[in-house]
Amino acid sequence: MIQRHRLKLCAIFRAAAVAILSLSTIACVAFCQQPLQTLLVGIDRRPAASLDGDWHYLVDQAPGRALYNADGSINDNSYAMNEHPVIVGKHNEEYDFSTAPTIRVPGDWNTQVPQLFNYEGVVWYQRDFEVQPAAANTRTFLHIGAANYRTHVWVNRRRACDHEGGYTPFDCEVTSVLHPGTNFVVIAVDATRLVDGIPSVGIDWFNYGGLTRDVSLVTVPSVFIDDYDVHLEHGSQFDPANTELTGYVHVIGAGAGTRITVAIPEAAVNAVATIDASGNAPFRVKATHFTLWSPETPKLYKVTLSCGEDSLTDDIGFRDIRVDGTRILLNGKAKFLEGANLHAEAPIRGGRAYSDVDVATLFGYLKDLNANFVRLAHYPHDERMEREADRDGIMVWSEIPNWQHISYEKPEVYAKDVIMLKEMIRRDRNKASVILWSVSNETPNNPTRTTFLTNLANEARTLDPTRLITSAIIGPRAKGLDMINDDPLCEALDVVGQDEYIGWYDLTPEDADKIHWTLPQKPVLISEFGAEAKYGNHGAPTNRWTEEQQVYVFQHQFAMLQKIPQLRGTIPWILMDFRSPVRNIPGLQDGYNRKGLISEDGQKKLAFRLFKDAYEKHSLGKPE
Incomplete structure (x- = not known):
């Protein structure tokens, strides 16, 4: 049955790549002949x-x-x-x-x-x-x-x-x-x-x-649960009185008509459903004594799924996320996202983050920053990250690694992308903290890429219609003091991520005060902004690479961002300095991107205090 499932998935990906991109199928066929795990x-x-x-x-x-x-x-x-x-x-x-x-x-x-x-x-x-x-x-x-x-x-x-x-x-x-x-x-x-x-x-x-x-x-x-989705009913409008849970349990090796149960004792849920010919058991059930998940009340419920001899218990929170015009609504209430970007880099020890200690340290930084949101850049992080976000009430942007230039014209690349998207969503769809799936970061604006990513965004909606879809858009470069985002990819997004580095790569910090932005009439997150500074390097605000100049750039950014009416979140680049092979100025970078609010060994820069205070006072933007 698993092999038939694999072949069916591969056929779907191959057909999607051919039909959507209308390109040669030769390479895709070669890719899809490889065994899927x-x-x-x-x-x-x-x-x-x-x-x-x-x-x-x-x-x-x-x-x-x-x-x-x-x-x-x-x-x-x-x-x-x-x-x-x-x-x-x-x-x-x-x-x-x-x-x-x-x-x-x-x-x-x-x-x-x-x-x-x-x-x-x-x-x-x-x-x-x-x-x-x-x-x-x-x-x-x-x-x-x-x-x-x-x-x-x-x-x-x-x-x-x-x-x-x-x-x-x-x-x-x-x-x-x-x-x-x-x-x-x-x-x-x-x-x-x-x-x-x-x-x-x-x-x-x-x-x-x-x-x-x-x-x-x-x-x-031998008969086991391999996939499941348990979520709050996502209707056309959020109804605070609706405590109906829905989803599915998928079982390998079970015949049609086999029973599964979904039990949530604390919410008085004990649902029974039957498996169909595809191995799926859809269910719908009313919950009672119900608390919605939010940063203020990150409530998780013990959810036990059972089929025959197989049973597992997950910790799942339930919430509703959607957009209304230019607002982001969490459980029907407008929300402003106060966060930071984060690479999966281990603090102090260095290397790829993977342990409970790494995760606790990184989320300790976020909580000290007064953040309610984190962008996990630029790829899916260790599952411990979302687990900790669920417990701590930190909302999450999760992203597949379509970073800048990939081979958008090739159907086999699209097929691989769909598999990666599916792996990310399938792993984390039951994490309440994840509110945004991102399909890309800073990609070139051309028709081939736009078709590729638009179709990928639609694929994400098919896989998970309960969350918002985003991407980090870069450019165009400033035309004088006008910044215009007319990227057609924005049409495919629920929330627009806008990367910009005014005062560092573009113009001067002072120019930010006079910039006029033209942005889509959707919720906008400034998904990257900042300047590099090495911890302990001090000087005048006009001196590059100093902590004082990093603060100076952000201060002028703050003045600019507060004039964007559809701004719904700020995500500075980046929480912590991280290794990069293209950052090689001796004595300043030494192989690190220095835009962090914290150094790679855990030292907080002056800019950390700037954001900590701004997030505590909620002074950078409004949810409405």
């Missing part, structure tokens, strides 16, 4: 055997000589065979995982191995693990939270799955290849940037490679 939703709510810890690793620097055959296909007969403890192989092909060094998983290789700091290629991971005799009528999956960028997985010398994309989870079924006792897994991760990758080759953040999020084994009954 399973994706289990709520994986962090199931019992799991963690495979985190020390893994052996080998670097494939030829490049990828052991991974790829001469025709570019995957070599299943090299390091994946894990021939040890004897060193084996033809001349220049010898290897031995048993005596290889170790690296911690999760974690990027760049910050763990000094020699690999700037390495963007193939690294092989290997570890042994123990398996108890399998219970009858169960299935086991290898879960990988994220690996950047292309990943190939073998268990006991058999390829389990392949995945493309560096920021979303995937699950490889390994039921048939496991045996009681000692087993081994070999994973090849290729961090090479690709012209037809998402993102493409030119990015302004660090390309951390490796198994950057948790790895675990998850065993479920």
